[in-house]
Amino acid sequence: MSQAPSSSAINPHNAASTSTAQSVLRTPSQVLIHPVALFSILDHYLRRTDDQGRVIGTLLGTRTDGDTIEVHTAFAMLHTETSEQVAVDAEYLKVMYDLCHKVNPREVIVGWYSTGSTLNTYSALIHNFYSQETNPYPAIHVALNTGTEENEEPGVKAYVSSSAAGAPKPEDAIFVPVPVELRFHEAERSGLDLLIKATSSPTLTTTQPVTDLELLESSLKTLMDMLDRVLAYVRAVLAGEKKGDAAVGRYLMDTLGTSTDDLEKGGFNSSLQDMLMVTYLANLVRSQAEVSARLALISM
Amino acid sequence: MAQAFAAALTASLPAPAASPAPVAPTHEAIPPSMAKVIDIEAEIPLHTVQLDGMVVAKIIKHAREAPSTTAHGLLLGLDLDGTLEVSNSFPLPQHSGEDEDKSAKMIARYQGSMLRSLKEVQADDSVVGFYQAATLGAFFNQSLIDTQAIHQEKLRHGGIVVVHDLSQTARGNASFRAFRLTAAFLSAYKKSSFSTSSLINHRLTFSSILEEVPLKIRTNPLLSSFLGTLTKSCRSPLSDATPDGMTELALPPSFSMLDSGTTGVTRNLEQIIEAIDNYRTEEGNVAYLTRQIARERTRADNYVAKRKEESQARVAQGLAPLPEEDVTRLFKIPPEPSRLESMLLLGQIDGLAKSLAGTSSTGLVKMYGASASG
Numbered sequence: 001m002s003q004a005p006s007s008s009a010i011n012p013h014n015a016a017s018t019s020t021a022q023s024v025l026r027t028p029s030q031v032l033i034h035p036v037a038l039f040s041i042l043d044h045y046l047r048r049t050d051d052q053g054r055v056i057g058t059l060l061g062t063r064t065d066g067d068t069i070e071v072h073t074a075f076a077m078l079h080t081e082t083s084e085q086v087a088v089d090a091e092y093l094k095v096m097y098d099l100c101h102k103v104n105p106r107e108v109i110v111g112w113y114s115t116g117s118t119l120n121t122y123s124a125l126i127h128n129f130y131s132q133e134t135n136p137y138p139a140i141h142v143a144l145n146t147g148t149e150e151n152e153e154p155g156v157k158a159y160v161s162s163s164a165a166g167a168p169k170p171e172d173a174i175f176v177p178v179p180v181e182l183r184f185h186e187a188e189r190s191g192l193d194l195l196i197k198a199t200s201s202p203t204l205t206t207t208q209p210v211t212d213l214e215l216l217e218s219s220l221k222t223l224m225d226m227l228d229r230v231l232a233y234v235r236a237v238l239a240g241e242k243k244g245d246a247a248v249g250r251y252l253m254d255t256l257g258t259s260t261d262d263l264e265k266g267g268f269n270s271s272l273q274d275m276l277m278v279t280y281l282a283n284l285v286r287s288q289a290e291v292s293a294r295l296a297l298i299s300m
Numbered sequence: 301m302a303q304a305f306a307a308a309l310t311a312s313l314p315a316p317a318a319s320p321a322p323v324a325p326t327h328e329a330i331p332p333s334m335a336k337v338i339d340i341e342a343e344i345p346l347h348t349v350q351l352d353g354m355v356v357a358k359i360i361k362h363a364r365e366a367p368s369t370t371a372h373g374l375l376l377g378l379d380l381d382g383t384l385e386v387s388n389s390f391p392l393p394q395h396s397g398e399d400e401d402k403s404a405k406m407i408a409r410y411q412g413s414m415l416r417s418l419k420e421v422q423a424d425d426s427v428v429g430f431y432q433a434a435t436l437g438a439f440f441n442q443s444l445i446d447t448q449a450i451h452q453e454k455l456r457h458g459g460i461v462v463v464h465d466l467s468q469t470a471r472g473n474a475s476f477r478a479f480r481l482t483a484a485f486l487s488a489y490k491k492s493s494f495s496t497s498s499l500i501n502h503r504l505t506f507s508s509i510l511e512e513v514p515l516k517i518r519t520n521p522l523l524s525s526f527l528g529t530l531t532k533s534c535r536s537p538l539s540d541a542t543p544d545g546m547t548e549l550a551l552p553p554s555f556s557m558l559d560s561g562t563t564g565v566t567r568n569l570e571q572i573i574e575a576i577d578n579y580r581t582e583e584g585n586v587a588y589l590t591r592q593i594a595r596e597r598t599r600a601d602n603y604v605a606k607r608k609e610e611s612q613a614r615v616a617q618g619l620a621p622l623p624e625e626d627v628t629r630l631f632k633i634p635p636e637p638s639r640l641e642s643m644l645l646l647g648q649i650d651g652l653a654k655s656l657a658g659t660s661s662t663g664l665v666k667m668y669g670a671s672a673s674g
Contacts, residue, residue, distance in 0.1 A: 036361045039354040042522050043388070047422040073361070076421035092420065099414050102393045104365065146522060147529070154529045182530065187470035191360040194474045195353045196531060198517050199524035205350070208476050208515045212662040215473050219555055220669070268671050275664050278565060282657035285572060289650045293505035296496065296639060 027138055027176075029067040031158040032183035035192060037061075037074040037113075038156065041144050044076040045115045053081065056114040056126060058093060059142060060100055060107040069110050069140055070183065075100065077112075079126075086122040088129055109133050111140035117157065119143070124173040127161050141175065156180050346457050346513060347382045349478040353519035355389045359464050360474065362391040363433035370443075371433040374411065376424045379457055385518075386462070387424045389431060390414055429459040436568050437655035438575065439463045440506065440647035442640075448481050449489050460513055467564060468655065476517070479510040494643070495636040506647030565663075568656045575652055579645040589637040600631040 037059060048055045056079050061071040075096050078089040097109060112130045114123065123141065130139040138160050147154025159175035184192070198206040230252065237244040355375065363371045373391035377384060393410060419425040429451060432444055444461060451459035458480060465475040481489070484502040488494060498504075519527065611621040 034361065036354075036357045038526070039357050039523060042520075042526060043352075043354045043423075044421065046520065046522055049422065076423070078420060092417065095413060096417050099410060099417065102410060103362075103391045147525060148522070154526055185364055187364055187466075188357075188360050190469050190472045190474040191356055192527075193472075194517060195356060195519050195523070196527055198353065198519045199527050203518075204521065204524055205516045205518040208517060210473060210475075212468075212471075212473050212658050213665065216662055216665060223555070268667065272664070272667060275660050275667065278569070279657060279660040279664065281569075282653045282660060285576075285653040286650055286657065289506075289646045289653065293507070293643065293646050296643070297500050297503070297505065 027067065027160050027162070028063075028069045028140055028178055030069070031140055031142070031178050031180045032068060032070045033142065033156065033158075033180060034061075034070070034072050034184055035182065035188075037071045037142075038144065038182075040074045040076075041113050041115065041142075042146065044074075045144075045146055047076075054114050054116045054118070055079075056088070056112055058097070058109055058130075059111045059113055059140070060097075060104075061110045062106055062108070063110065063137060071110060071140075071142065072104075072107050073100070074113055081122055086125055088126060090129075093133070109139075110137075111142065113142040113144060115144050115146055116149075117143050117145045117152070119159070119175050123175070124161070127173060127175075131161070140178065142180070344379075344382045346379060346384050346460070349384045349386065349460055349462070349513050349515045351462065351476060351515065351517050352377075352385070352387045353517065353523045355386050356474070356476065356517055358389050358391075359431050359433075359462070359476070360469060363464055363466050363469075366391075366394065366433065368394060370441075372447075373431055374427050375429045375431055375460075375462060376415075376418070376426060377428045378424060378426065379428070384428055384457065384460060386428060388418065390418070392430075427455060427459070428457075429455070429461055431462040431464060433464050433466050434651075435465070435467045436564075436571055437465060437468070437651035438571070438648040439465075439651060440509070440644045442644065445481070445489070445509070445640075445644070448479075449486065452481055452486060462515070465655075471564065471659070476515055478513040478515040480513055482508055482511050485509045494638040494640040496639065499639055499643075504643065506643050506650060509643070509647065564659060565656065568652060568659065572649060572652045572656065575645060575649045579642060579649060582642045582645055586637045586639065586642060589634060593634055593636065596631050596633045600633065603630065 041055075041057065044055050044057055055076065057074050057076045059071045060073050060075070061069060063069055077096075078092050080087045100107065109130070111134065112126060114126075127139060127141055130141075133139070141159045141161070143157045143159070145152055145155050145157075158178045158180045160178055161173040161175055194206065198204055233242070233248075234252075236242040359373070362373060365371075371391065371394075373389055375386045376388040376390075377386040379385065392407060415425045415427075430447060432439065448459070448461050451461075460478045460480055463477050463479060465477075468475040485504060485508065488498050488502045488504060491498070494504075607622060615621050
């Protein structure tokens, strides 16, 4: 995830302190994005019509009491952009928001997204529209660069707007970058692993279901590769081919020196017995269920 | 509840004739290269289900966030040459416990307007099935069966149900499986008879209710390249970072599979015990009903035999025999109990035990692995 570029001309903290209205409602200083929102944006971009240069949509999420905004999901919006005007379907926003609200009442409108990294007058106008929706909180804008155009790096940037000094016109705004981070629940991690696995295969597909043992095997293989790398490094240092790094050495000491005393003190055998018992029990239950289902098919 | 949901689906699903492919309205000739793979009449049977990466992420998120463990939603997509491509999905609201009729209507309305909205932004809007979250492999339940039975009649190709296992996903193995009802079960379901004789005729056990359809996960090239960016490592600008913070990575590799904790086992065992208790109660009910039927039947038989005897005695005496009587009106023989519930419970027990066996066997491997290294 790309961080806010350090070349930003405007310091967000100064922007917050100059505005009196924002002393109560602080400008968001961090944006956390859930992968689902990113994937939805990418899907929307794939489904755009030929004459659409970029697509925009609404971001739903929650605000935590501090100044963090969590973007949970996103949905596509209808909009047209020509050289003279920009139009956003406000009715569509209302219908779609009501629908999403029914399923997850905690998620509210927090801002909007667009693809590509251009920020122009229209961006300011759209942002102004969304600021009314999120009133009294400031809206955020997430710009996702798909990386499909030449010389462009894929990445995500988030902005908050602060109106240009002295000019309260909606088309004038300064977009202040905010740090973005990918955030998801630990339990959802394996889903992402699944997708990453799919991307590494040549057909971009992977078959389901995978057994636990296969996954364990691949995890162990990665672990072994890492150990081999460490071993190669240590040997190189011992042979004097490489200069040893004291910090790396200490970390290796900490990691590899982890004690396995508990395992040796009989804890192993008792848990092993528990495990075997559970395995036996599970298989017993399964065969009983099968027998019971077959018995139901016998009539007197 | 199940009925309400099912009825709502019936009300809102398009008639099968309306769904055939986007080819129909444009009236363009199908190019010869595609003529073999596009079937307007839905003649090519489905052999695989393909889930898009976005759908995978959406289902996982919905299943985790939903207040109850039975999160469900609809799958949208198209089929092409026997592969059902699921390209989008949306969650359905939980039924609020109140009026069944009202919540059914609410869901139907919700679904209709969601489909319309998605169509407006060029997303797929044809329903191809639904998804259901489950925990610990126990996914058999009445509402799943009811909904799928309706889908199988209404949808092109009968639709599929994708089952997502929450607890397995939390343990590090995201699990998605696609199912369809078998023909034998469907014919029994249509007659809504799950008596013992019907089970025997259709050779039904819990394992022959659903048939599994192979499932694949696909990420489109754009998503793949983006995921590639997320997993690419770049060095941190800080020089004194810890190894964890050394490389800035949105998605660091995970080793949750190597966790040798056995936290889930207790809950899994508890659930098995609960399911077995439910099954025993259900079996008790069935046995009670069976005894009652037998009792009523003996009484009816005795009565008929007695009447026959009397009538024969009268004939022997030269009198007119007793008039024929409708015995069924005198004795109320209760209908034979449905075995569906107990079958579903057995299916649940089997699913739970299977997931327990899976956890404990990988646990054993991990334990030996740990002790060998120690």
